[in-house]
């Protein structure tokens with residue numbers, strides 16, 4: 001099977017490496033930062049407007065890829081819920097000595113609760129490891145999208161992007 | 170038969186029709202919008218996801234919220250919206266037959282804007298008539314408008330944005346989507362929409378088609394098979410799924426019946442869904458005073474439908490003398506700018522060149538024939 005987002009729906013390692021929205025390893029090591037995995041030129045720019053710190057730039061031509069100015073990003077997370085493509089996560093690799101936190105948009109009910117243990121999944125929906133829910137935010141500015149944070153072992157930080165849906169009660 | 174006389178009559182209260190109504194009515198025209206549904210908004214009220222587009226097009230806002238905002242503007246503009254009313258005929262003299270709550274009306278308008286949208290394509294395969302095989306749009310109406318789940322285990326056919334978005338919404342509504350089947354070697358819709366599906370663990374089978382759907386009284390399962398680049402089935406690659414519902418998201422085609430009836434000339438543009446009416450920069454067709462806007466002019470998306478509606482509304486108001494030429498030109502310039510931005514990038518460029526061809530073909534048509542004024546038609550009729 002051919003690799004790449006157009007064939008599988010999952011950006012390939014090369015596509016991610018070339019993506020201007022993905023921060024450098026040095027920036028990642030410094031703590032909370034937005035990771036924008038948006039690799040196709042689509043007519044879309046809410047992320048640029050969502051960021052109050054000028055850390056995301058698309059420009060006049062709205063099909064340009066979003067560029068992350070990593071030094072300006074505070075990791076506030078506002079862009080995460082504002083991306084209709086659900087392509088942005090905030091990652092904190094400094095959470096603890098052994099764990100990193102991934103904050104991702106989540107639009108399924110029921111929502112998990114802080115402290116719950118959940119299945120952490122990859123870009124392809126594969127369960128990689130367990131995660132502990134560190135935050136569940138659902139505020140008006142998010143317009144119905146919840147942002148869930150989970151702590152996972154550090155070695156999975158580059159691969160975990162969401163959690164498995166919970167069974168309905 | 171009762172008669173209604175108005176400056177501008179608009180068929181369809183979707184993104185395009187409502188935008189046209191707002192523009193024409195706020196310029197001062199007497200506007201009547203007619204829609205067959207009980208609620209205005211067309212496709213918009215089914216769209217619970219956050220829209221794409223730019224900030225001016227309320228990107229990041231959920232579709233139904235955009236619909237509510239648009240309706241509010243239309244109400245304030247003074248345009249009238251007639252619901253539960255079907256336009257069943259349109260004559261070149263711009264009179265329409267309308268059936269509204271069991272009553273027959275003749276609506277006469279100086280300008281008509283047809284914004285009737287598009288309908289879903291169907292696909293035939295063994296078992297395709299079994300209950301449980303349905304359009305993805307129908308499934309979307311069931312979950313988001315009527316709040317019933319069409320099934321528990323679903324196979325989606327088609328990976329364009331409609332197939333991807335409806336799959337996601339079916340999962341949000343509590344169903345399980347077992348997979349998405351796509352005949353082409355590539356996913357048709359945006360990668361970010363496909364990404365949501367993949368994170369939820371749903372496979373996307375590119376280069377596959379539905380072989381058959383089976384079941385006694387209703388869908389009990391489906392079989393898919395890989396195809397080569399000439400769409401020949403590859404024996405031995407069959408996969409079977411235990412599903413109770415198969416959704417078809419295999420494209421849309423413009424609802425052009427009224428446009429044909431009005432006597433407008435057509436173009437054939439496959440990427441727009443087939444036969445589409447010729448129109449000029451003002452959205453006016455080859456029949457003077459008959460305008461088109463939105464998916465009926467070629468299937469695109471809600472943002473461009475709204476802009477085409479804005480364009481038709483401004484042009485009709487100008488033609489009726491409600492807007493000075495300079496003011497109308499200024500507004501049209503802005504709308505054209507926004508339309509150009511929408512029709513760009515890897516997914517939009519094809520739509521831009523299709524639209525350019527449609528406009529070019531209109532120019533050649535006009536050069537060869539004069540636009541059929543309604544009066545000329547009448548002369549022919551009564552000669």
Ligand SMILES: Cc1cc2nc3c(=O)[nH]c(=O)nc-3n(C[C@H](O)[C@H](O)[C@H](O)COP(=O)(O)OP(=O)(O)OC[C@H]3O[C@@H](n4cnc5c(N)ncnc54)[C@H](O)[C@@H]3O)c2cc1C
Pocket residue numbers: 180181182183184185186203204205206210211212213216219220221222254255256257284285286287306309330331332334335424427462463464465469470471472473474
């Ligand atoms: C699943 C799905 C997801 C989508 N997601 C997006 C998105 O994220 N972003 C985006 O920009 N676009 C999206 N779209 C596309 C968008 O909804 C359409 O392009 C847009 O609604 C077209 O607007 P319209 O006004 O041309 O037609 P419509 O909204 O279809 O409105 C036409 C109206 O006319 C009525 N009508 C037709 N004929 C008659 C008649 N003879 N008499 C009376 N009434 C009549 C119809 O009933 C309908 O209400 C999506 C579409 C679908 C199906």
Ligand code: SF4
Pocket residue numbers: 033034050051052053054055056072073074075076077078079080090
């Ligand atoms: S996390 Fe906050 S600061 Fe960083 S890009 Fe997103 S909105 Fe801007």
Ligand code: SF4
Pocket residue numbers: 036038044045046047048066082083084085086087088361
């Ligand atoms: S809002 Fe999301 S999908 Fe849209 S351009 Fe930004 S990152 Fe990409």
